[in-house]
Amino acid sequence: MDTDIQNKEQTILIAAEEEFLLYGYDGAKTMSIAKRAGVTHAMLHYYYRTKLNLFNKILEEKMTILLSSFMNPFMNNDLPLIERILKGAEAHFDFLSKNPRLPRFVVNEIITKPEMLDLIKSRLQTFYQYMLPSLQYEIDEQVKSGKIHKIDFLNLIVDIVSLNVFPFIVLPILEPLIDKHYKEKQAFFEARKAENIKTIKMRLLLNQ
Amino acid sequence: MDTDIQNKEQTILIAAEEEFLLYGYDGAKTMSIAKRAGVTHAMLHYYYRTKLNLFNKILEEKMTILLSSFMNPFMNNDLPLIERILKGAEAHFDFLSKNPRLPRFVVNEIITKPEMLDLIKSRLQTFYQYMLPSLQYEIDEQVKSGKIHKIDFLNLIVDIVSLNVFPFIVLPILEPLIDKHYKEKQAFFEARKAENIKTIKMRLLLNQ
DNA sequence: TTTTTGTTTAACAATTTTGTTAGTGCAAAT
DNA sequence: ATTTGCACTAACAAAATTGTTAAACAAAAA
Structure with a gap:
């Protein structure tokens, strides 16, 4: 399947989008995003380096x-x-x-x-x-x-x-x-x- | 004068209002509020105990x-x-x-x-x-x-x-x-x- | 098989932010 | 004059949040 093994980079982006849309930049927390995406928050930094980076993409x-x-x-x-x-x-x-x-x-x-x-x-x-x-x-x-x-x-x-x-x-x-x-x-x-x-x-x- | 020696409790409330209106609850920082009010941030906690308390008043x-x-x-x-x-x-x-x-x-x-x-x-x-x-x-x-x-x-x-x-x-x-x-x-x-x-x-x- | 490369984790570190406390000074009350 | 109560400060402590790293792991290339 394609949807199952969906890569984490994308999953994080989607989770981030949801959190940011719900709570805004300051209200969203990187750990909540990671949790929602089902990954450790280190992965978020691995792919996007900073919260601001991830946010700007969105x-x-x-x-x-x-x-x-x-x-x-x-x-x-x-x-x-x-x-x-x-x-x-x-x-x-x-x-x-x-x-x-x-x-x-x-x-x-x-x-x-x-x-x-x-x-x-x-x-x-x-x-x-x-x-x-x-x-x-x-x-x-x-x-x-x-x-x-x-x-x-x-x-x-x-x-x-x-x-x-x-x-x-x-x-x-x-x-x-x-x-x-x-x-x-x-x-x-x-x-x-x-x-x-x-x-x-x-x-x-x-x-x- | 009355306006000069205006009590700090009120000053903090006014500063908080400005910061909260500008940046929202999460975006506003208690230290910025204190700074804007020209008091130490301990005073903010002295009068209002928590950030949430102060926020709710507003x-x-x-x-x-x-x-x-x-x-x-x-x-x-x-x-x-x-x-x-x-x-x-x-x-x-x-x-x-x-x-x-x-x-x-x-x-x-x-x-x-x-x-x-x-x-x-x-x-x-x-x-x-x-x-x-x-x-x-x-x-x-x-x-x-x-x-x-x-x-x-x-x-x-x-x-x-x-x-x-x-x-x-x-x-x-x-x-x-x-x-x-x-x-x-x-x-x-x-x-x-x-x-x-x-x-x-x-x-x-x-x-x- | 070994190397290389990129992915992942867990533990740690740094920073930011919020909240606390012990003690000082001062003014009013006793 | 002493006590009491309140305002205030500076330094500290705790918590939350973001960011880093070393090492393990896995897959593909050599």
Whole structure:
């Protein structure tokens, strides 16, 4: 079998990911990671040398996928603007529902670590400088032709990301509510997705 | 003077609040707190015995005020429903703009600490059991008389809190944007507040 | 078979972080 | 003036956490 003799290096990485996502860098302990992976903690240092090393491997990857999860959908240029925005928001939500613990982890670690904050700021520069003005232009065109309400694209993005991300950040707090009002957690996700799209539509389109 | 000889017990508490808000429970170190307060770290233990003790004093207070910052405004019963919702959202936003680092701190600590998660769940029970159904009833009345769009009050609450809170959680990431598009951070806050109210209005009211 | 190479373990070491204590000084109460 | 109680310090102790090393082991190469 392939899965049985799975190499320890990988096992450690997976265990580390779980611990870091649950407890953050400071909260996660190398010995808990080793224990979860079923290896001695010397092995962790053998493969990754330091806790910080191991952590960076994970954070960088997660930051990258989280960032592209919301930027890529809006770059699908062969869809008309409004479709692109709405489908983009949906795709973003779908990604989050498959990775519900990602945003809290990434946001936290980025914000508490100055180097990481600088890194993400530099990555967003591209978005700020090129995509945002071009999308704003498209928006303004649609506004002129009376298709949508006046809006800053920046504010629209913040609206979409807020609506999509925040419920996942506080998901554990919402659980009693979800249990009471929905049969499955998945049903809550579907309802939230529909609600978000509806809210964005209403904010954007005339005569909704 | 009163402020000069301010007692150390209080000074430590203030320093602790800053460190905990910045770095979280695990990230904050008792010696950094002592250093920030300008006292030996023995004093910290003298007054508060343990780090956890000191932390709990802060977290409990912060959790309480954060919770009431969004619950109280909706309980102002002498306003008609729609006014109450809109003024409530505004008040909630205003509170956050005065306490921008509170939500990330509280949410994190609550979610990573099972006892705290249980505590907040129990506090929300009241809201879930009594306020929510009664507000839902009011909503349904307004829907029937054709004043507003159909909506679950639960979803509306999640919308409002998401729109209000999330931008503050990621504030440091947004800073380059804010600097570029707004003269003052305060101007960004004003714009976001207006945007949130507008979005909620559009989601709620007919013919906007 | 012997060597080489990389993997693994257990025990140890270093560092960081939290918590304690004995004793000093000082102010108010007796 | 002496005692009592509280604030305070410096040095110490304990615990937790991270990191290292020497030696055993196993698999593949020579």
